[in-house]
Amino acid sequence: MKLRITLVAFFFFIFYAWTACANGLFLEAGPGVISSQGSTYTAVRYQKETSKLFDTDSFYEITYASWNGPNNNNALSFARGLRWTVAANTYGSADFGVGHINRTTANLGTPFQFYFRFAFGIKVGSFDLSLGFVHYSNGKLIFNWPGPNNGEDFPTFSLGITF
Numbered sequence: 001m002k003l004r005i006t007l008v009a010f011f012f013f014i015f016y017a018w019t020a021c022a023n024g025l026f027l028e029a030g031p032g033v034i035s036s037q038g039s040t041y042t043a044v045r046y047q048k049e050t051s052k053l054f055d056t057d058s059f060y061e062i063t064y065a066s067w068n069g070p071n072n073n074n075a076l077s078f079a080r081g082l083r084w085t086v087a088a089n090t091y092g093s094a095d096f097g098v099g100h101i102n103r104t105t106a107n108l109g110t111p112f113q114f115y116f117r118f119a120f121g122i123k124v125g126s127f128d129l130s131l132g133f134v135h136y137s138n139g140k141l142i143f144n145w146p147g148p149n150n151g152e153d154f155p156t157f158s159l160g161i162t163f
Contacts, residue, residue, distance in 0.1 A: 104147060121158070128162055
């Protein structure tokens with residue numbers, strides 16, 4: 001619990017250390033697929049726009065997520081994302097970051113996780129709607145860490161408001 005509070009405080013401090021253009025708060029949900037079948041994913045994401053990265057719009061994101069089912073878990077993640085304009089008011093985005101889960105399971109064998117999110121969305125005024133795909137993995141194939149790494153996978157729908 002102490003680690004979670006420290007991580008949240010640290011990430012919010014980092015968010016406010018950078019100047020920003022816009023912020024957003026998002027609710028996200030979706031069913032589990034592949035090794036996550038039978039679970040439902042829900043998350044709250046906070047996004048903060050930041051300076052361009054690789055000449056592309058970018059943002060920082062903190063996510064608190066939870067999923068039920070046989071490998072239920074809670075995760076706190078911090079990511080950096082890129083956003084590409086596809087057409088008027090539509091975009092594609094990709095986030096990559098790190099996270100921490102509250103317990104190891106048959107799908108995730110370490111508390112430390114990598115977080116990936118890919119999405120396609122549309123902005124209508126201050127509302128943001130997107131379809132995405134979220135993946136949690138401990139990178140066992142790269143780092144050869146002990147324990148399972150089946151990962152957790154969720155196609156998602158997100159509704160957000162930007163301010």
